[in-house]
Amino acid sequence: MKYGVAIFPSKQLQDKANSLRARYDSHYALIPPHITLKEAFETEDAKTLIGEIKKIVKEVNPFTLHVFKYSAFNPMNNTIYMGVQESEELISLQKKLNTGVLEQEQAYQFVPHITVGQDLEDDEFHDVLGRLRMESINHEEICDRIQLLYQLDNGSWTVYETFLLGKDS
Amino acid sequence: MKYGVAIFPSKQLQDKANSLRARYDSHYALIPPHITLKEAFETEDAKTLIGEIKKIVKEVNPFTLHVFKYSAFNPMNNTIYMGVQESEELISLQKKLNTGVLEQEQAYQFVPHITVGQDLEDDEFHDVLGRLRMESINHEEICDRIQLLYQLDNGSWTVYETFLLGKDS
Numbered sequence: 069m070k071y072g073v074a075i076f077p078s079k080q081l082q083d084k085a086n087s088l089r090a091r092y093d094s095h096y097a098l099i100p101p102h103i104t105l106k107e108a109f110e111t112e113d114a115k116t117l118i119g120e121i122k123k124i125v126k127e128v129n130p131f132t133l134h135v136f137k138y139s140a141f142n143p144m145n146n147t148i149y150m151g152v153q154e155s156e157e158l159i160s161l162q163k164k165l166n167t168g169v170l171e172q173e174q175a176y177q178f179v180p181h182i183t184v185g186q187d188l189e190d191d192e193f194h195d196v197l198g199r200l201r202m203e204s205i206n207h208e209e210i211c212d213r214i215q216l217l218y219q220l221d222n223g224s225w226t227v228y229e230t231f232l233l234g235k236d237s
Numbered sequence: 238m239k240y241g242v243a244i245f246p247s248k249q250l251q252d253k254a255n256s257l258r259a260r261y262d263s264h265y266a267l268i269p270p271h272i273t274l275k276e277a278f279e280t281e282d283a284k285t286l287i288g289e290i291k292k293i294v295k296e297v298n299p300f301t302l303h304v305f306k307y308s309a310f311n312p313m314n315n316t317i318y319m320g321v322q323e324s325e326e327l328i329s330l331q332k333k334l335n336t337g338v339l340e341q342e343q344a345y346q347f348v349p350h351i352t353v354g355q356d357l358e359d360d361e362f363h364d365v366l367g368r369l370r371m372e373s374i375n376h377e378e379i380c381d382r383i384q385l386l387y388q389l390d391n392g393s394w395t396v397y398e399t400f401l402l403g404k405d406s
Contacts, residue, residue, distance in 0.1 A: 069248060076395050079238060083390045090391065097266035100395040215396060221252045222259065226245050226269040227384060227396035 070219040071117065071228070073106035073165055074099075077133060077182065078209050085150060085184050092148065092185030092196055099225040101182050103133075103152060105214060106165040109172055116169065118229060121216060124164045125231040130212035131157035135182070138200035144176075146193040148185035150205060157233075161214065239388040240286065240397070242275035242334055243268075246302060246351065247378050254319060254353050261317065261354030261365055268394040270351050272302075272321060274383060275334040278341055285338065287398060290385060293333045294400040299381035300326035304351070307369035313345075315362040317354035319374060326402075330383065 076082065085101035111117055134153035141147045152158065158180050166172045185196055213232050217225040245251065254270035280286055303322035310316045321327065327349050335341045354365055382401050386394040 079387055079389060079395070082395060086389060086391050086393075100389065100393060213398070218248055220248060220255060220269065222255050224255075224269060226248070226251060227399065229382070230396065230399040 069112065069114075070108050070110055071106075071114070072104065072108045072217050072219070072225065073121070073214055074102040074104050074217060075133070075211055075214055076100055076102050077135075077211070081135065081182070081207060081209065084207075085182050088148075088184040088196075088200075092188060092192070093183060094187040095183070095223075098223050099217075101184075103158075103180055103182055105162050106170070106172065107174070108219060114228070118216065120169050121165070121214075121231055124161065125214065125233050126235055127164065128157050128161050129234045130210055131155050131233075133158075133209050133211040135205055135207045138184075138197070138203065138205060139181075140193070140197050141179075142193065142197070146186065146188045146190065147183055148188070148193070148197050148200065149181035149183045152180035152182065154180060158211075161233075238281065238283075239277050239279055240275075240283070241273065241277045241386050241388070241394065242290070242383055243271040243273050243386060244302070244380055244383055245269055245271050246304075246380070250304065250351070250376060250378065253376075254351050257317075257353040257365075257369075261357060261361070262352060263356040264352070264392075267392050268386075270353075272327075272349055272351055274331050275339070275341065276343070277388060283397070287385065289338050290334070290383075290400050293330065294383065294402050295404055296333065297326050297330050298403045299379055300324050300402075302327075302378050302380040304374055304376040307353075307366070307372070307374060308350075309362070309366050310348075311362065311366075315355065315357045315359065316352055317357070317362070317366050317369065318350035318352050321349035321351065323349060327380075330402075 082101040089096045135150045137151040139151045162178050216229045251270040258265045304319045306320040308320045385398045
């Protein structure tokens, strides 16, 4: 089965992201707005996976999620995103979830982000990105949990389990 | 904020439900296939809510979820569903989640089900229901968790926390 690990931000931030995603994100209906921590991967051993994630979350405390800009992965592709500040905890979480038993080849460097547009035509991409860059975004909230998800045949994602961050979780 | 409590069945059963929902369920994109245990309700006190759910899940052990028929709420409305056998645990969970501190007025008797079609025109409703009733469905799986969700402004649902059933969870 195909699993992934992600953070869902607050309702407030998700609503803001969805106001853009509804128009610009081809994956709008497949998953709520999120920060990917571990890309889709195959495993049949959910037990080991969950055991590892439980260990990892104990080592990382809740932290401030700071969204500070709109940006894009262009020219790599036409994805537009809300940029998330690289905090120590976020980087640590992502690293731990992709090394050791959970080793996973990563095509690109980790850039924490919430996608708000993808698969856009060039013209629309430049229009939307230009407009968003004129707006400023500066939002902070506490992140105290991560989610393990699995993918259904239609491409959508279902949450399997929530993990609270920190020693006392 | 608006919350709800639901069970997501296995990927296998969700895929089967989605093959119908894609065509017949107007809520297809808003939430994965699910069994509702507590209908949408408003609260700003997530802490009390979570505390109550934690107490409840300790009192109910994992149980067998048995899907045994296709049926409909007609003539009440044109919703088509997979019927889930009323097990002691399922009934108990639903009752505990809707009484005491979590008291919630319920318009109808609890009929555990997974919706696969809704908002259908009469003709299509009767066609689809007739066809499904000719098929038989008989599926069992273990249910060992429930999910607390909240609703976004676009009507879709995000999982906030997972609760494992049983004393040792």
